[in-house]
Each structure stands twice: as C-alpha cells, then as structure tokens.
Amino acid sequence: MATYIMDWPTRLVRARAFLGQNRLFVLGAAILLLVISGALLAPWIAHFEPAKIVMSERLSPPSAEHLMGTDRFGRDIFARLLYGARISLLVGLCVVLLSLVLGIPVGLLAGYLGGRTDLILMRLADIFLAFPPLLLPIAITAALGPGLWNAVIALGVTGFPGIARIMRGAVLRVREELYIGAARTMGLGQLHILVRHVLPNSLTPVIVAASSDFGYAILAGASLSFIGLGAQAPAIEWGLMAADSRVDFLDHWWTALIPGLAIFLTVLALNLVGDGLRDILDPKQGRPE
C-alpha cells in the first residue's frame, strides 16, 4: 500500500476535516472509549465489590450511594456494569478474531484457487448461512454445553462463513490486478504471491465487515447468556444481569434496563465506529448515499 509523505500540519487539517464530517464516528469512538476505560479502571471507579451480597440493601433504587441501584442480592449495579463490560468486550473481540482466523484462509483459498476448491468451500459456507441467525450458535452451544467460552466458539464458527465470502470477493478482484500478474511473470512462488501480495490487498473489506460484526457478537453473546447458554452464574455479564432481573424487573426497572442500556450504547458505538471505518478505509464500497 502506498504511503504518502505528508507534513504534520496537513495531516492535522485533514484529520480535523474528517472528524468534522463524521460526527457520528466521533460520538461512537467517544462512547467506546468510555466503555473501555470503565472496563479497565473498574476496580478504581467502583466503590463497591461487584459480587458483594448485602441483603439489607436489596433492590434499592438508584441513589447517591448506589448510582444505578442494587439487584436482588443487594449487589451494586454500577460496579457490576463496569466489571461486566470486561466480559462483553472480550466476548466480542474473541468472536471476531475467531471468525477472522477461520474465514480469511478459507476465503483466500476459495478466491485464489477458484474451480472446484472454490465451489466446495462456498457450498460449505452456504450451509452455515442457511440457519436462521442465532439458531446455529444456540445449537452448537447446546451440543458443547452451556458456558461463556463455548458460546464464543459457537458465535465465531457461525460468523466465519460471512467473513470467508467477503474475503473471497475481494480476492477475486485483487487476483486480476496487474501487479499480481507482474509478480507471476517474475516467477515468484504461489505461496509468496498469496501471502505477500493477495492477502494484504484484500483485507480492507474484511476489516470493515469485522468491525460491524463486533457489535453483533456482543449482542448475540448477551442474548445467549440471557437464555442461559452463555456466561454462568458467578460470572458478571450484562446479558446474565438482565436474566437475573427477570424475577423483580417489573417493580424495579433499573435491574433490567440499566444493563440493557449498557449493551445498547456499546453496540451502537461499535456500529457507528464501524460505519465510520468503512467510510475511511473503503470509500468506494461505502453505503449508497
């Protein structure tokens, strides 16, 4: 990829112009930064132990002492929210990484080799994509047994065909580029061409897709925890917090809606950042405006 030599003032002007035009990207990045620092600094921000049970203070509404109230065991919801951010972000990250690790090689081989390899790999992807969303991860988690890491595996495995397809599409385009032909004429090995030239030049659309998958992974991970297939009891996770509140949420709205709002804002922030990334990295492929 070409690097342009640009002096710092020009860069700053460009960056400012970009940020000015992409207010939603800035908003998303700001929320995300807040969530990440909350997760990292949880022990210093929270005044209460997230798992400490205080039955005398159970189900207290938001107040100066308990900013977001307490749950039915008297545990501070604000503290649980901060610690819960760790798991949610980690789940999203691991799911996306797993889909990338599985999807990139499959898409690369299918697109570059073409022919029968392509046909077989893409029909395999079709089978995975034939399940209604969320149903395949549910079935996989059910088979592996409920648990956070099994849910991550299930979501990563379900997500990889989508990545593979996008990768394949990008490789098909790059394959025809002149510089690939040039590399072949120079007698470079297939593997060298594939890894050093095709791979880096095909990655952009995959990165864009991965960034929007991140938010979906957090949402799906929370849903799996909510229906009892993801994170299990002592773990602090947002979907699990909502599930725990099902006994008393009707009269104590904060027990359900606060973790829900946290999931909503985090996923929204990730989607805004993803949309912004697409505009920066992939202007050609941007949404129809």
Added chain:
Amino acid sequence: MAMHLVQRLLMIVGVVLGVVTIMFVLSRVLAPSPAELMLGGRPPAEMIAKMNEELGLNKPLAVQYVSFIGNVLRGELGNSLLTKRPVAQEVIERFGATFELTTLAMALVLLIGIPIGIVSAVKHNSLIDNIVRTVSVAGVAIPSFILAMALQILFYGVLGWLPLQGRVDTSILLDHPIKPITGLFLVDSLLGGNWEGFLSALAHIALPLFALTILLLATVTRITRNMMIEVLKEEYIRTAFAYGLPRATIYYRYALKATLIPVLTVIGLTYGYLLGGAVVIETVFDWPGLGSFVVSSIAQNDYPASLGATLFLAVAYLMVNLIVDLLYAVVDPRLRTA
C-alpha cells in the same frame, strides 16, 4: 426458467443435507453421551451400554449417520425425553404459535418498513431521511430481550393495558376453549365464533408482536431504502426524468414496480431474523412456540427435542427462501429467459 428451478431445487436439497449433517455432528459427535442424559444422574456402565445398544449408538458413526438421515427424511425425530411423545408431533403443534407470531410480524414490518424506506430514498438527505437513518442505526443495536422487558414494564407494569405473557388467558381455556383448526389462535377463535377467545388471543399477541416488529423494522427500512436508491440510479429512471415525466409518475409507475423484487429479498432475509429473534422474544413472553421450546428443551437436557426443533426451524427458513426464489422468476421477466 425450468433450468433455474431445477438448479435451485438441487441446491436446496444439498443445503438441507448439509444442515442435517451439521446437526448429526453436533448431536452425536460433540454432545455428551445421550444415553447418560436419558438415564440421568450417574448411571452404571452396564446401563449406559444397554441404552446405547437400544438406541443404536454402539454402531459405527457412518452407519449411525445413514440411519439418522433416513429417520429425518421420514420425519422421525425421536421421542422427547421429557414428555416421551414424538418430537415431530410436539414441533408441529408448537409451530402454529411461532408461525402466527412471525407471519403477523412480517406483515406489519413490511407494511410499515417499506413505505418508510421508499420515502427515505426519494426524499434523499432530507430531514425525514436523516431521522430514518439515525433510528435504523440505533434500532439494530437494541438487545431483543431488553426491548421485550421494557414493553412489559410499560404496558403491563405501569399502564396495565396488556397481559404480561402467555398466548391466552387461563379463564379462556376453561370457559371458552379455542377449538384447534389451523393452530393459529386468532384464526381459530374467529372461525369458531369465539369472540372472547379472539380478544384474549389478540391482547396476548400484541406485545411480542410489537417487540418483533420494532426489532426488524430498522433492518427492513434500511434494506428498502438502499435498494430503492439503487433503482432510482437506473438508466430508465434517468431517461424518464430526462423526458420530463412528472415525478409522481416516475416514482409510482416505474420505480415502485422495480421495488417488488427488493420486497421479496427483504422477506427472504427477514424471515430468518424473525425466526432467530423469536427464540428470545418467545422466551421472555412465555409464548408457547418453537423458539421457547428450543430454549426450554436445551435447559432440560432434552436433546432430541432441541435437535428436532432446530432442524425444523432451519428447514422452514430454507423453504421460505425457496419460495422467494421461485417468486423472483414470476416477478422479474429477466430471470425467466435466463
């Protein structure tokens, strides 16, 4: 056209086979021993061996695989460990509730989402368009279970207008039972002239229906908007503008006709999201459909039941997409000659 049909059918058969294979791998290779699950607790080794023999689980995997496919093709999904009844029967009984909910949601989503999407595309970059775009970005970030719970807090807890959960009041089951005809309570109660039953069913379906509709609305509006923008870029539309035809004529006579295909695509894509979303929504609203059945049978280790229900949902989704595919050819003359 005939070629296209045959190709599609062959592909669907292949995909169904693939789906069945994945379910086989999940249930027989990855899952813990079904015999142990069925016997419960920690049974002695002889009992497990005996159970495995009865179930045919001691045979080589290849043999098991062939008999598994044979059973699925015959519609034999085994017996539920919990109720001891055939899973296929339970699945069919419960599918009515899911079908009623998802089909009504689909109708509502299309009725609301497509006009909004079209207006948003036509009034491109206007205030309406910007509102629609913002709302649809936010809409896809809402966790389904929180939306469902928020609706319960508002309409049951605070306002007291609608029931919390279930498909019909218990008193209706006792005093005005709905005679099953189609399995759809709204239809059956009307057919049987059961007005009380109809009202109760309507009140109960309102919240889950509302939740599913809101969840899907953002996606449908965005797809419709983007597709309509593409249609408006087509040369024949530009030509129509160049001829100076009235805007209304262009939008309603030419562009709208072309959106029929996007509408079909939306139905195909959305139905999957509806079935997936129904799993969580049905669980929160205690709706006795297939989605909540999958969740409860997993929770109770009833693996034949969860397997059968998942398989059924996947195949139902495939069938919807097959129908959509066939309708493409009806709507789009270009596909007929291809």
